[in-house]
Amino acid sequence: MPQEQIIDGVKIISIDICKIMERTWNPSSLTLKRQILFPIAVLFNMPETFDIYHGHIYSSGLIANYLARRSGGVAVNTIHGSYYPIWNKLTNPIAAQCYRIAERILAPALAKFSDIQLHTGDYFAQQVISWGAPKQKIRTIHNGADITRFNPHIPHATVPDHVSIDPSLPVILTARRLVRKNGIDYLIRAMRSVCREEKCQLVIIGEGEERDSLERLAHELHVQDHVHFLGMIPHDKLPPYLALADIAVVPSLVEASSIFMLEAMAMAKPIIATNAGGLPEILPPSAGIFVEPMDEIGLADAILELLRNKEKRLQLGKQAYHHVQDNYSWKAVAQQMESEYMRLLTEKKAQAEQLPDIPFV
Structure with missing residues (x-):
């Protein structure tokens, strides 16, 4: 019935x-x-x-x-x-x-x-x-994006004890299904270059068939201490975790209009995204940095650029916030x-x- x-x-x-x-x-x-x-x-x-x-x-x-x-x-x-x-x-x-x-x-x-x-x-x-x-x-x-639930004033989440996120270090965050088309492996590879030059950490939210291979990749590249897999987090509990981010990354090989990216923009997070599918349709150049899909070097360079330039991070986040407010509320x-x-x-x-x-x- x-x-x-x-x-x-x-x-x-x-x-x-x-x-x-x-x-x-x-x-x-x-x-x-x-x-x-x-x-x-x-x-x-x-x-x-x-x-x-x-x-x-x-x-x-x-x-x-x-x-x-x-x-x-x-x-x-x-x-x-x-x-x-x-x-x-x-x-x-x-x-x-x-x-x-x-x-x-x-x-x-x-x-x-x-x-x-x-x-x-x-x-x-x-x-x-x-x-x-x-x-x-x-x-x-x-x-x-739900611009009421996702906004710049959300307090940080209390991270579970078993996850060793260092609150003193910048956080690069992505929330994706862990499947091949979402390009998480290229982001982990980029972290190898990033961690050689800057202290930071990557937080990955989501589950999928690629999780085991992605965790193995992090160990093979010796970045496992800088890459944290949080698993699936219910959508209504996601905003406080997104509040942890200094930079939000969408490394997809192809994508339509990413809801995660719009939600990160609604929280005034600077965006690094691939120039793939519909992502350039919703992210103006004034609100983020584009790299080519499957380009781990380009991803690393973009992350390093934003880690070293707080003023640019804040400016991109501000532009992203206003763009979503004006154009992409669910209303x-x-x-x-x-x-x-x-x-x-x-x-x-x-x-x-x-x-x-x-x-x-």
Whole structure:
């Protein structure tokens, strides 16, 4: 039976069948198995009729289109970025080619079928248009940050006793899923050069399949005393840990509009990010430093530059804070989303009113 709960005043109905959604849940990644099984859980629960069916990624985008057509509702599909540019770096050549072909087929097809396709990174929106998707059906709405929960006035977290963070040393911090595409290995390699010249420490928040190999890498490079893995921290408890940071780093190989980066900006942290995917779309040069993906030397140089220049750190953090306040609060993002919903509903109603009456014979 569907499970109902109220979160922040919104009714959430969670559906499952034979616990397949529960069994395929993975907090660090959206597995292919879960995407394949999700339509089964939806169809066997036969959800009630809604005005808008908003599917995220591919399988839920397909099911949203099916349900919208069945009930006469609006079909919305969101694509949260893509690994298309780097699939060959994440898996074997055959699998990489299969994933790339699947994206080239599914992304533009879903754009054609849906009333609108939303993207959280314009880099992939433009890619999908180049594959033949109707330009008028593509919109980019970047992610946002909770600027009330994440702000420069949050006090530092009390670090657990088993984590030996030195409060007297600068903290470089990243909060990422520990998977290959997020480039944490390049950040750890950069720390080898940084620690030779400056005393500092890297704090890594998150879990994922790469954790064991990343911890081994830190030992192999003899930086294990300067790299602290804190594991998964619940999102509502993250702000005090982010408050520890002197510098926030997003070393991804590809990324849409990183929520972690926006939250760090909302807390007035200077940003070092890779010039990858949608990151340059939300981080102006006045609020951070860009390096190329997989460039451990560039990462090290950028970190050293900010460690040695407190005034620049403060200036970048100030610019980052104002940029998020002005453009990327969740309220602003919600208003963009609501505007698209209302436009689509108005168009759907107008189309229905234009249909001619068919007399009964």
